[in-house]
Amino acid sequence: MLIAAAVIDLTASQRALAADIDRRPPPPIYAPPVPIPYFWTGCYVGGNVGGAWSSVDLTDVNGVNFSASNSGFAGGGQIGCDYQMGTWVVGLRNMFDATSLNGSTTFSTIPLSGTFNSRTNWFDTLTARAGYLVQPTVLLYAQGGAAWTNTDITAFNGASAQVGEFSNVQTGWTVGAGAEWMFAPHWSVFAEYNFMGFGTQSAAFSGCGGICTLNAKADVQNVLAGVNYKF
Numbered sequence: 001m002l003i004a005a006a007v008i009d010l011t012a013s014q015r016a017l018a019a020d021i022d023r024r025p026p027p028p029i030y031a032p033p034v035p036i037p038y039f040w041t042g043c044y045v046g047g048n049v050g051g052a053w054s055s056v057d058l059t060d061v062n063g064v065n066f067s068a069s070n071s072g073f074a075g076g077g078q079i080g081c082d083y084q085m086g087t088w089v090v091g092l093r094n095m096f097d098a099t100s101l102n103g104s105t106t107f108s109t110i111p112l113s114g115t116f117n118s119r120t121n122w123f124d125t126l127t128a129r130a131g132y133l134v135q136p137t138v139l140l141y142a143q144g145g146a147a148w149t150n151t152d153i154t155a156f157n158g159a160s161a162q163v164g165e166f167s168n169v170q171t172g173w174t175v176g177a178g179a180e181w182m183f184a185p186h187w188s189v190f191a192e193y194n195f196m197g198f199g200t201q202s203a204a205f206s207g208c209g210g211i212c213t214l215n216a217k218a219d220v221q222n223v224l225a226g227v228n229y230k231f
Contacts, residue, residue: 040084040139040182042230049075050224054101056118056153059215068118070103074222076122082230087133089141096124097222114157123149123196123220125174137182147174147196153203153216164203166216172198180228188228196220 052074057067080093101120124147131141148171155164178192200217 040082040089040133040230043079043081044188044228044230045077045079046226046228047075047077048095048097048224048226049073050222052097052099052101052120052123052220052222054099054103054118054120054151054218054220056103056116056151057217058105058116058153068103068105068116070101070118072100072102074099074101074123074224078226078228084133089131089133089139091129092127093129093143094124094126096122097224098122099220101220114155114163115160117152117154117156118218119152120218120220121150121152123147123222125194125196127174127176131180139180139182140178141180142175142177143192143194144175145173147172147198147220149196149198149218149220151198151218155214164214166201166203166214168201170198170201170218172196172219186230188230189225190228191223191225193223194221196222 050073051071053069053071055067055069074097076095076097078093078095080091082089082091099120099122102118104115104117106115125145126147127143127145129141129143131139133139148169150169151166153166154162157163174194174196176192176194178190180188180190182188197219198217200215202213202215204213
């Protein structure tokens, strides 16, 4: 009888222990961190810096052509707005940059001889852009629109006397492409290339023994990097 009672008591204890184990709370399930959302819809402001190249083609009254190329610094700011549609982003942007572009070329043709100096003071672009998100934070885009620039072109004869000058704001067009990376919410960096073409302008000058006309055609290229803050 004692042996039977001991067996019964041991069996009851094991059942109670098993019941306690069953009532223990399950181990916690690891929850991965919630990813930070990146949204491209919104407006932004920012700054940029880079290099610029300018080419000026000059044609005199006799049809003789002169070319002047120069390079320099460009930097300024931009403001714009984007709208995201799935993996596509469209937007508008205005960018204004000052430049240090300046150069000169000499010429010596009958009846002209002397020097042309050119300086591009600034350019401004208003563009629409469309891009594709290769990753949620990486945008590849192309853009195009209108461009304006202020370029001074001055002609001097062989005696260093000024005989003509262009100095006005020209309107043209621009196309470009780039990539933008949103490295943190509200913050992004970008790099891009742009080409700006401007029409031909004419000015009278007195370097040919009378009043003659000089035609000038200019274009500007730039490669720049910048940062944007989206709000």
